[in-house]
Each structure stands twice: as C-alpha cells, then as structure tokens.
Amino acid sequence: MIKLSAGTASLAGLVLAGAGAMGGILLRPADPPPGLRAAAEVTSAPTATEQFTDERTVKVAMTVAPTPPLSVAATGRVTASYCTAGRTLKSGALAARINEKPVVALATKIPLYRDLDLGATGRDVAGLQQELRRLGHGGSTGGRYDYWTKTAVQRLMRAAGVSGPDGVLRISQVLWLPDSRVVPAKCSMVVGRQVSQGDKYATVPRRPASIRVSPMPADLAPGRRTIELMGRSGPLGKDGTVTDRDFLAALSRTREFQDLKPGDEPPAARIALAAPLRTVKVPPSAVFAVDGARGCLQSGRRVIPVRIVGSKLGTTLVLPDQAVPSTVNLGSSITARSCGHG
Template identity: 35%
Template sequence: MARSGPVAAASLAVLVALGAGLGVGVWLARPPVPTALENGGTLSVSPVGERAWDDARTVTLTVTSQAEQSLTSLLSGRVTSSSCSPGAAVTSGTSVMGVDGAGLLALATSVPLWRDLTTGDKGADAAALNAELTRLGHAAPHSDRVTRATVAAYRALAAAAGTAAPTDGVVRAASVMWLPAPSITVATCPVRTGDVVAQGDPLVTLHAGQVATIGALPADALAGDRVLVVDGERVPVGTDGQVTETEALAAVLASSAYAGATPDDQGTRQLSLTWALRDPASVRVVPPSAVAGAGAGSTCLVATDGTPLPVQVVGSELGQTFVLPAGDGDPPVLPAQVQAAPAATTTCG
C-alpha cells in the first residue's frame, strides 16, 4: 500500500496534462463570435416574406353636376379648320379647330391658362400645365414653375396634335382651347369652317352631366395605374384622380355609394370608395421590429452580418410591415433572413 502513493500521483499528473491539452484544443477549435453576439448578445433573425400588395386606400370621390357649358375662343379671326361633331368626343392633347390657320390645342388643365407662360413663370396655371403635360406622357417637371422642360414638353405635344409649336419659348394662352375634363362630349358646334369669330365667341358647347374627381390623392401612394372599387367592380381612374371613361362614370352613378350619398345645394355628392393599384406590387414582409431608423429620415433592414439594407416602408397589416428595396442607384437585393431586432443605435446611411 505504501507504493501506491507515487503511482497515484503520477496518474493524476497525466490526467491533469491531458485535461489541459483537451482544453487548449477546444479553445483553439472554437469559432469566432459574431459581432452581434459579443457581450452576451443573442442574434435573433426573421425570415423576409413576399406578398402581393395593392396599396388600397380609402378616398373621397366628389361627383359634381355640370351645367351646359361653352368652350370659347381667345382669338379673333376666321375658322380655317374644324372636325367638331355633335356627340363626338374631344380629348385633351388633340385639336379639333383652327383659327387663322393655327390649330387650337385642347388641354384639360385644372386651372385655365389665362396668360402667356414662359420660362421662370410661377403659379397655379403653371402647375396645372405641368401636371397635364405629365399626365399626357411628356417629361414636364412636378412643380408650379415653367421650365425649359415645360416648354419642350408643350412643343412636342403641340407638334403631335398638328398645331403650331412655339419657337420662341412662349406658351400662348390664345393657342389653347381649355377643356373642363380630359375627355368631353360635344353637344353642338356653333361655328363652321369659314365663319368669323370674335374673342369670347363659343366654339363648342358641352352637354350637362356629372364630373367625378378624387379631391386629394394620398401623397405617399405607390406609383402605378389605379382603380376605384365600386360595388365590387374595379373601374379605372386617371392619375389625376378623374373618372373619365364613360362606362366607369356610369358605374359610379349607378353605385350604392352614390345612391346613399346626400347631395348638397349644388347637387354635389361625396362618396367614400377604395382606391387601389390596378396591378398589385410585389412587396417584402417583415415584423415591425426588423425595421431600423424609423422616424430618422431613412429606414433599413439589417443583414445578419450587420450590413444595412435601405428600404421604403409602403404599408402594414396585422402586425406585418411591407417594404420595398430603396436607395440610390440599383436597390439592394434583400436576403432570405434579416436581423429581427437591430440595435437602436443602427444607422441606415
């Protein structure tokens, strides 16, 4: 029994050495700790889903009764051309009549052009001109100021309509026949080719009818063609908020919303309807906690490696947030997973 002491001591020394070696091996084999897990943190990830989103909003459609109206001339001279015909449509961006050899360009601006406009002019009429040129597919600015782009867009539209395009940079009010809507139906044609007209004489008269317009379009709505949902039917509406197609307007006037709305003294009715994208957008779906930078001017998701991914928040529903990739240049490709709760100190760029 006296000899067991040294043996036991030697065995213990071997075991201690082996244990130390194993510990060193385990320490050396341990993978690096991700930044997100340092200081005892726990990285929680969330999947990035995908769904169709029609960006539906509730809007107020104002339906007003329009009395018989005349479209008048700002020029004095002889009518040298006319394609005016009772029952026919006149649409914005076309020409149906010319005076003294110059075609009049029909334009449905929200404010009639009451003065000649040139580069630098500013006002509601300039804003209305820019908006209508944009609606008609031309590259006019989104502002209340006339720029060289405004004049170039007007020149291109006038040339396409077969009217005289300005060469001196001036959009002349007398060259425009104002329309109260993007498309109107002619009731009568008071003048014919060869007639002499004075300033203020009627050129075209319109039937009485209804005009339907969304008064205030949501500024943060996703871009794209839109529809109104009327008794379950999706009817087209213009980018300016006007319902101009005959069948679409008929659907509005026959709707339960129209029947249930109380007209005011002028016969105007206010209808609450759903306004949605015609073709739903494909958006990404994340929990609200995954969105960093909310309220700081920019928002982002954060990849599992800590990279911020700029996004635009476009909606939410039932505890889910809908986003689209954002940022200058090519938007980022969103991964399948992101951090579920980025640090409050995260900056998005």
C-alpha cells in the first residue's frame, strides 16, 4: 500500500472537490437564449384596405343561333354594292344602290318590315329610335314616330350619303342587320344583277344567341359582374347569363368562335366584379363567430359585423358593416362571443 503524505492528500482533496464542482456546473441546464424565451402574446393587429375584384375562372354553355342571310326589300337593278367578304358592315352605312336609290344598313332589335312615317307606333319604331340615338342622330323614344324621329331619320340618311332625305323610313331603303356590326362571309349582290324583294344580299357567319355560366359559383361577392371570353368583355347577368347583343356580336367575329365545331366545348371564361370592392384585410384569427359568409371583428371594445368575401396570402378579406377599424383584436383580447355582444 502506498502512503500519501499529508500535503499530497490535501492536494488530492482539492482536485476532487474542484472536479465535483465543475461536474455540477456541467450538469445544470443552460439558460435559453433571449430569442427562444416565450414571446409575449400578440393581442392586436393593424388592418389594411385592398381593392377586390373577385376574379373567377368558370365554364360556360353557349347557344348558337341560326343566322339567316341578309336580304334586300327593293326590286330593281343593282347599280352599286358596298359588300366585301370579311370586311365589317356597320349599321348606318351605305350597303348598296338599287336603281341608284341608296340602301342603308340598319340594326334594330325588331326587324324592320314596313314603311314608317309620322304617327306610326310599335316595337319596330322603338327599336329604330334606340338605334338612331346610339348612332348619334338623336330623336325621341317611346315607340311613336314623331317629328323628332323623322328629323333623326333625315340625319341618318344624310350621313349615309342620301341627298335630300324626306324623313320617311322606307323599307326598300333599308338592309336590316341583326347586330350593329356584321362581317359578311359571302356577298351575293353583284353590280348589274336584277334583284327582287327578299333576294340575298350576303351570308353572315353563325353567332352565339346566349351564354350561360355553368355552374355559377355560390360564394360570389355582391355586385355587378363582367365576363371575359375569347378576348372580349361584356356584362354578366345576375343569373349568370349573357344576352348583350354587342358583346355576342363581338364574339361572333372572333377566330376562336368561328373555329368552334358543333359539340365543341367553349373555352373557359373569367368573371369579375365590374367595380372593385374596397375590402379590409385582417388576419384569419381576427374573425370569430363565423356563420357562412358572416362573421365578427373586435376592435378595442367595439364589435363589428362583417361579410367575408375572400382570402389572399394568409389574410381574410371582409366588408365591415361599420366604419373600418385601424386595428383588430387577436387572441385573448377577443372577449365577445358574437356580433351582438361586446
């Protein structure tokens, strides 16, 4: 056995004591860095406003109308024709001359079928008046052919190159168009040809009669909407139908529509609000007591009913029923349970 001197024993004791102390230090859990300590609860957040158009991609169903050929209501020899296949023929423009008498193209909702003069009444008169005003010739409304309508007809004829018009709308002087702009596919009226009432002037391509969004999304934000299809835009009815004549006519002139075969499914369309909504952007957790598209926000002690209209990048877009708050409560600071209690 090896004997230790008193000094050596004392030194060994000090070493062991130091090792024990160091071991205690190493075994004690280290304090967490400041960044990992529990953060204080976030109890409010600022709001922001955002223009919201509620754009959606939708499927559409299309009804294609049979398109009868354009025909003249005059009898005589063709002395001039202003029809060119593939070139737009506009309402109000000169279409032809028969026995040197001008024939003016004119689009009305009700096909013109009789001569019109002072005192005439009916839907055809109302359609004529609407088109005269659209063309910028003024006149009255109401479906009665009065002095102002007669004056507007004179302006129409004069603008088309008719000399000394008397204001009577003779059916022999009109080529009725189904739309304000028509692109003939084939012209049938040749200069020098003898024609009779009802003879073909030109054939026009088929055109859509109506369009319907199918199905119409159920969670749309409130407001009037537009539809964009085949590069053209127009108004969309509340029920998801499109019947605007100008929009349908514009579609009929597109290459995409003309290339559609019977049975083909139309391309997808985009619908959006005609006027963007000024929505409030809040964290999703700020909205409580959600019931369908309705919910509540709390700002301080004020409780605000809202309509939920959408979401974007981790935020919820709402339309408040009251003034827009600058901040909203979060977490435990939401003390209300419904929009009726603060």
